[in-house]
Amino acid sequence: MSSRNLAATVAVAATLTIAATATATATAAPAAGSSSPWDHTAAGTVFLPNPVQELGNESLTDAKDADYAALAPAYHRFTLDHLDGSGTLTGQYVRVKSSTGAAAQLVGGAFPAWHRDVDQFEQVMGYFWVTTAQEYLQHLGFGGALRPVNQRQIELRVDQYGGDNSFFRDDKANITVGKGGVDDAEDAEVVVHEYGHSVQDGQVPGFGTTLESGAIGEAFGDYLAVVVTSWRAGTPTRTPEACVADWDSTSYTTDVPHCLRRLDRTKTYPADVVGEVHADGEIWSRALWDIRGALGDTKASTLIVEAQFDFAPDTTFRAAALDTVAAAQRLYGSSAAKAVTAAFHARGIL
Numbered sequence: 001m002s003s004r005n006l007a008a009t010v011a012v013a014a015t016l017t018i019a020a021t022a023t024a025t026a027t028a029a030p031a032a033g034s035s036s037p038w039d040h041t042a043a044g045t046v047f048l049p050n051p052v053q054e055l056g057n058e059s060l061t062d063a064k065d066a067d068y069a070a071l072a073p074a075y076h077r078f079t080l081d082h083l084d085g086s087g088t089l090t091g092q093y094v095r096v097k098s099s100t101g102a103a104a105q106l107v108g109g110a111f112p113a114w115h116r117d118v119d120q121f122e123q124v125m126g127y128f129w130v131t132t133a134q135e136y137l138q139h140l141g142f143g144g145a146l147r148p149v150n151q152r153q154i155e156l157r158v159d160q161y162g163g164d165n166s167f168f169r170d171d172k173a174n175i176t177v178g179k180g181g182v183d184d185a186e187d188a189e190v191v192v193h194e195y196g197h198s199v200q201d202g203q204v205p206g207f208g209t210t211l212e213s214g215a216i217g218e219a220f221g222d223y224l225a226v227v228v229t230s231w232r233a234g235t236p237t238r239t240p241e242a243c244v245a246d247w248d249s250t251s252y253t254t255d256v257p258h259c260l261r262r263l264d265r266t267k268t269y270p271a272d273v274v275g276e277v278h279a280d281g282e283i284w285s286r287a288l289w290d291i292r293g294a295l296g297d298t299k300a301s302t303l304i305v306e307a308q309f310d311f312a313p314d315t316t317f318r319a320a321a322l323d324t325v326a327a328a329q330r331l332y333g334s335s336a337a338k339a340v341t342a343a344f345h346a347r348g349i350l
């Protein structure tokens with residue numbers, strides 16, 4: 001049980017929670033040398049990554065899912081790729097299902113310029129940002145010089161479920177994004193956070209069975225949310241880059257800037273452990289943030305993801321930190337390994 005608003009008392013059902021069970025099925029990639037069935041593209045309208053972050057306007061509110069003038073500059077036409085050519089949001093890395101509205105369909109070769117007051121907008125957001133997250137991993141070399149990471153077709157459901165709640169169910173390679181407060185899929189950082197759980201499950205089936213491994217899962221989702229959105233939309237200039245889910249969190253936070261969580265808090269281990277995966281994840285995510293600060297985005301994310309292949313499903317902070325140092329050493333040598341060690345040392349983990 002956990003509230004997204006870490007300052008709040010227990011009010012909301014578990015949010016951004018994970019439930020680890022069985023392995024998901026993989027979808028076969030097209031055979032090498034054959035023309036890909038996933039090479040279709042179409043324009044769609046998205047937030048990049050959310051209106052609060054882009055516009056720097058912390059007073060934007062959900063307003064019951066209304067589309068209003070202050071949001072207008074946050075809509076962007078962008079190309080959706082890796083589509084299958086069916087005219088729906090079905091692609092190589094994600095297929096979108098909705099239980100709250102009709103499935104998005106191409107009209108004249110493009111997805112209409114839906115805004116946030118219609119369900120299809122969230123479907124397009126879910127498709128775009130899951131695919132973008134996989135493209136980020138590929139740009140790091142995963143699936144090229146490095147082994148593939150989570151190159152399977154997951155299902156993303158837009159659902160009324162549970163109010164303000166999104167979660168990843170690895171028994172079905174399934175992400176569900178809820179519609180409480182600001183609809184979760186209207187904030188790319190919520191979508192990518194959930195995809196982070198899928199990534200870890202793809203690397204280590206059933207990952208995150210204990211408090212510390214679960215906290216690592218939450219932390220990695222937050223880290224991935226920030227690095228993927230900065231990669232695609234540019235480093236934010238009007239909100240702190242370390243702030244996760246600036247828009248979704250307007251529904252349940254009062255502090256400005258609105259953040260679900262941050263990567264740059266000063267929590268240390270074990271003093272700040274509270275026994276809740278999201279809160280304790282801020283210990284781990286700060287270490288990831290510092291690694292990125294020391295080594296840059298590409299090296300940091302590459303070694304962080306590469307290390308995760310070695311994590312046990314019930315890993316501890318310490319064991320996972322040692323795996324991460326070892327990955328840094330293998331990929332980039334001693335000075336990188338030292339920087340990673342320093343980041344975990346600063347958190348009290350090593």
Ligand SMILES: [Ca+2]
Nearest residue numbers: 065116117183
């Ligand atoms: Ca909406």
Ligand SMILES: [Ca+2]
Nearest residue numbers: 180181182184
């Ligand atoms: Ca929400």
Ligand SMILES: [Ca+2]
Nearest residue numbers: 053243244245
């Ligand atoms: Ca953000």
Ligand SMILES: [Zn+2]
Nearest residue numbers: 016017218221
């Ligand atoms: Zn989560």
